[in-house]
Amino acid sequence: MSLLTALQDGHGDSADALRIDGVALSRERLLGAAAAVADRAAGAPALAVLARPTAATVAAVVGGLLAGVPVVPLPPDSGPKERAHILRDSGAALLALPAGERAPEGLDALPGLDTLPVDLTLRSATSYPEPGEDATAFVLYTSGTTGAPKGAVIRRAAVAADLDALAEAWQWTAEDTLVHGLPLFHVHGLVLGVLGALRTGSRLVHTGRPTPEGYARAGGTLYFGVPTVWSRIAADPAAAAGLRTARLLVSGSAPLPVPVFERLAGLTGQAPIERYGMTESLITVSTRADGERRPGSVGLPLRGVRTRLVGEDGAPVPPDGESVGELQVAGPTLFAGYLNRPDADAESWTDDGWFRTGDVAVIGADGFHRIVGRASVDLIKSGGYRIGAGEVEAALRDHPAVADAAVVGAPDEDLGQAVVAYVIPDGAVTGEQLTAFVAERLSVHKRPRRVVLVDELPRNAMGKVLKKLLLQESTTGGSGHS
Missing domain, CATH: 3.40.50.12780 (ANL, N-terminal domain)
Structure with missing residues (x-):
């Protein structure tokens, strides 16, 4: 075919x-x-x-x-x-x-x-x-x-x-009109956002730039966006109202903050869905159109895809909704390997044929997946504890005076790594207040040891925070609150 x-x-x-x-x-x-x-x-x-x-x-x-x-x-x-x-x-x-x-x-x-x-x-x-x-x-x-x-x-x-x-x-058919304004050199914008329409027969409207006004005018039934796009739409009630005829709002490429999820649902009447994937695996896990749309979750494996969590010692991590492990995947959507890089292939695949995503996640007893982040920058080992940066970020975003947050593990002589939070404030707030706020909601050892208030976070074209740059900033000190 x-x-x-x-x-x-x-x-x-x-x-x-x-x-x-x-x-x-x-x-x-x-x-x-x-x-x-x-x-x-x-x-x-x-x-x-x-x-x-x-x-x-x-x-x-x-x-x-x-x-x-x-x-x-x-x-x-x-x-x-x-x-x-x-x-x-x-x-x-x-x-x-x-x-x-x-x-x-x-x-x-x-x-x-x-x-x-x-x-x-x-x-x-x-x-x-x-x-x-x-x-x-x-x-x-x-x-x-x-x-x-x-x-x-x-x-x-x-x-x-x-x-x-x-x-x-997603119950995606030829009756849909797909709308997005995403770059055409990534899986999200090109493979899903163009080839998906040419395979299903849905109409495609690419807005050029992903502006709230462009999305609102398009009159789609199915919308793709990254969290930055959805955050801007959620901040523009008039534009969000233009999406009330949509049946599905899909967010991907980075975690969607829960406050943005909730605001979108309230303004559009449509709770967004999240999905997870990588260049190497395409999309492997997603919320279903007819299933529960749970804030902070990317849902269940797609048809044919298998997932598992593995600890640093190689032992299986239980799907108990709490334990963090590296996410590994297997199935028909996986890539064939890296071009002319047998060394990278050897590092990326297990002996029994599973792809090491390099992402850390939690899987619940009901099979729902929650991505904590990249093992290299989002799994923080502090004072003998394993802390997922995504969990601390979600707690910070729950504060009414926080527009967005990114958390990294900075080198620390005493703890090994210290939890450092970079926060875009949306109102008057101090680092001490945010630290106390997180400690009231999570285990005390997960609280930020330092909070840096910033005007913006460094991001790539798909809206992902460039944590390597934040880690460089954290090692040089920077200004912030303990």
Whole structure:
């Protein structure tokens, strides 16, 4: 079966089946323009796409998939060094750009790299055979927080399995209109947010930038956003009212603060759902459309996905709703490995075939998953205790004078690591008050030893807090309250 089922069956097509940053396309028009890309990309070792949120990007990505050529989305905001690394490492011989646009600085001189202009007015009727399901659909590069970005090889079968499982969990059909304004170089915005529509047949509205006004005007039934987007919508009652016709608000890529969850539910009449995934695993755990939508929880494993918690000693961690362990996953959505990185593969997989996510989580007796954070920065070992940063952050966000918070474990001679909280205040509050507030709600040893009041938190393009930067700040002292 075709990966992009709805794109190629022609059923229910319309002139604005896709609207991307103001440009309307029928699926037929997209298919013709993408086939014209495929005619020029066929046989290439890989096709890089400068992945701005445009119709040209979508045509280039679909063209590569039609031709059976691995697609390498290139973050448009990445620096010249990172872009050059991705292009060299992936082996891409072509860089897809909108017609008339020159390659970004530094890329025009890369040996062996040619540009492929994407012209939406071109049409091709070439029909390409469907590649095997084990063929590579994407090489998606990780953020590179621990070195140069690594290319995760994503098979077509993994994409199909994930989209079908999500369609089942979210009751996502051709009757939906999907709305989002997310970047098109990540799983969230590209794989779910574009290919999902082209597989299920739902209409797609990409708002360009994810503004509250743009979301409110779109008239969707299914919305995707990251916590930053939802926080801004929750702070804009007029925009939130425009989402009252939606049946599903999906949040991902970072934890959704409980106060934002509750405010959204009150303003829209729709409690949002959260889901969990990674570049390497796609989406593996999610709340169901017809199930409980529990604040702070990402729900249950998708169809075909298995999960388990493992302690530092390798022993199983019980699903008791309290014990923290590393989350490991297995199932059909997993990547095929890192491109040309057998060393990274060896570190990422267990001997019995489970993928080590590097995230720490808690699983309840009812199977509901709660993600605590990254093992490298969110599992804090302080005074002999294991503390999940996410739990302390959630407690801080419950304070009426806290807009947002991020917690890290700073090196400490006495405790090993000390809990340090970076807080964006929303009113008059002191560090001492916040420390006492957390101690009243959690175990005393989980209270912040230092609170730093800040105007903003450093984030990446998907809204995730860059805790490595906060850790660097914490080791230099910074200003705050004990």
